[in-house]
Amino acid sequence: MAATRGPRPRPGVLDIAPYVPGTSALPGAQPAIKLSSNETPFGPSPRAIEAYRAAIASLSRYPDGSARELREAIAKLYGLDPARIVCGAGSDELLNLLATAYLGPGDEAIYSAHGFLVYKIAILARGATPVVAAETELTADVDAILACVSPRTRLVFIANPNNPTGTYLPFDEIKRLREDLPADVLLVLDAAYAEYVRKNDYESGIELVATSPNTVMTRTFSKLYGLASLRIGWAYCPPSVADALNRIRGPFNVSGPAIATGVAALEDQPWAQRGVEHNELWRGQMSEALSRLGLGVTPSAANFLLLHFPKGNGRSAPEADKFLHGRRIILRRVEEYGLPQALRMTIGTEDENNAVLDALASFMGGNGAPRR
Numbered sequence: 536m537a538a539t540r541g542p543r544p545r546p547g548v549l550d551i552a553p554y555v556p557g558t559s560a561l562p563g564a565q566p567a568i569k570l571s572s573n574e575t576p577f578g579p580s581p582r583a584i585e586a587y588r589a590a591i592a593s594l595s596r597y598p599d600g601s602a603r604e605l606r607e608a609i610a611k612l613y614g615l616d617p618a619r620i621v622c623g624a625g626s627d628e629l630l631n632l633l634a635t636a637y638l639g640p641g642d643e644a645i646y647s648a649h650g651f652l653v654y655k656i657a658i659l660a661r662g663a664t665p666v667v668a669a670e671t672e673l674t675a676d677v678d679a680i681l682a683c684v685s686p687r688t689r690l691v692f693i694a695n696p697n698n699p700t701g702t703y704l705p706f707d708e709i710k711r712l713r714e715d716l717p718a719d720v721l722l723v724l725d726a727a728y729a730e731y732v733r734k735n736d737y738e739s740g741i742e743l744v745a746t747s748p749n750t751v752m753t754r755t756f757s758k759l760y761g762l763a764s765l766r767i768g769w770a771y772c773p774p775s776v777a778d779a780l781n782r783i784r785g786p787f788n789v790s791g792p793a794i795a796t797g798v799a800a801l802e803d804q805p806w807a808q809r810g811v812e813h814n815e816l817w818r819g820q821m822s823e824a825l826s827r828l829g830l831g832v833t834p835s836a837a838n839f840l841l842l843h844f845p846k847g848n849g850r851s852a853p854e855a856d857k858f859l860h861g862r863r864i865i866l867r868r869v870e871e872y873g874l875p876q877a878l879r880m881t882i883g884t885e886d887e888n889n890a891v892l893d894a895l896a897s898f899m900g901g902n903g904a905p906r907r
């Protein structure tokens with residue numbers, strides 16, 4: 536057959552199950568409440584929108600390939616060395632560049648059982664072998680990760696907090712992991728939700744990157760800053776890792792409008808802070824109200840909740856998902872994360888959250904269940 540003589544992807548590529556994003560639309564013309572992708576309900580800062588509009592004037596010009604202004608704005612906000620920041624087209628690109636730089640056939644990389652699925656894809660795409668560490672109570676388990684280390688281990692990915700569980704590891708545990716991992720294993724801390732975490736024992740990774748030569752932290756503008764569509768992420772790296780990433784990234788991997796908009800978004804910290812406060816308030820209220828309906832709610836440090844449904848009597852997660860679609864509400868199915876009886880819900884606006892509560896009260900209680 537001609538097909539067998541054609542080009543064939545390298546080993547591993549066809550083992551990849553393509554990433555399936557959260558449902559983003561329902562059939563029909565009426566608007567839906569979309570709480571499936573952990574986007575902020577408030578959109579970007581008005582200052583960011585203004586900067587994006589102004590960037591139209593320079594669309595014919597290549598952007599600054601080093602994204603210097605954006606790196607400097609990030610560095611100023613967090614007190615970092617801009618030379619150790621690498622920006623990317625979303626943190627997805629950076630996670631993949633890290634895999635390209637450090638993984639190849641024969642190498643192993645570890646992530647945890649319900650860890651973000653981009654890691655598995657990034658590992659397989661380099662022909663490397665994914666090694667999955669068990670979790671404890673839907674939380675990454677440092678001892679289980681350490682038990683997975685072999686002479687072939689090159690990299691460990693941890694989302695902290697993790698998506699889709701929302702659980703996090705305290706800094707003591709992250710430090711312990713770093714201390715006990717071999718020095719030549721790169722630890723990647725994906726802190727996509729760091730801005731939302733309000734826990735005294737949490738640290739996003741900045742401190743560890745500053746003090747160890749083998750830890751990287753990635754961050755994103757896709758969540759709190761409301762710029763998911765612009766694709767902006769950044770990594771804070773040891774100098775040698777920044778050097779490696781800068782050699783292999785596309786020379787203009789972050790667009791001019793993305794650089795300008797990201798800088799403006801960072802300048803509007805009051806806007807970001809309002810988003811964090813709204814999330815803090817509603818994550819707590821929703822956790823309590825949904826628990827009262829009889830749902831299991833995993834404690835979350837991020838801007839979403841993982842809801843666990845009972846298996847039987849018409850109240851399963853797939854049935855809930857269908858019911859919610861009937862009310863034009865979109866949550867996230869998480870079967871491919873090994874969680875077939877759960878749905879993930881992004882914290883929305885007050886109205887959106889109340890619509891979910893109303894719908895799930897009807898779903899769980901039949902009719903007439905109390906709303907709160």
Ligand SMILES: *Cc1c(COP(=O)(O)O)cnc(C)c1O
Pocket residue numbers: 573624625626627628651694697698725727754755756757758763766767768
């Ligand atoms: C949303 C998310 C990201 C962000 O990806 P971008 O490419 O920056 O949009 C990264 N890691 C995790 C765990 C996420 O949930």
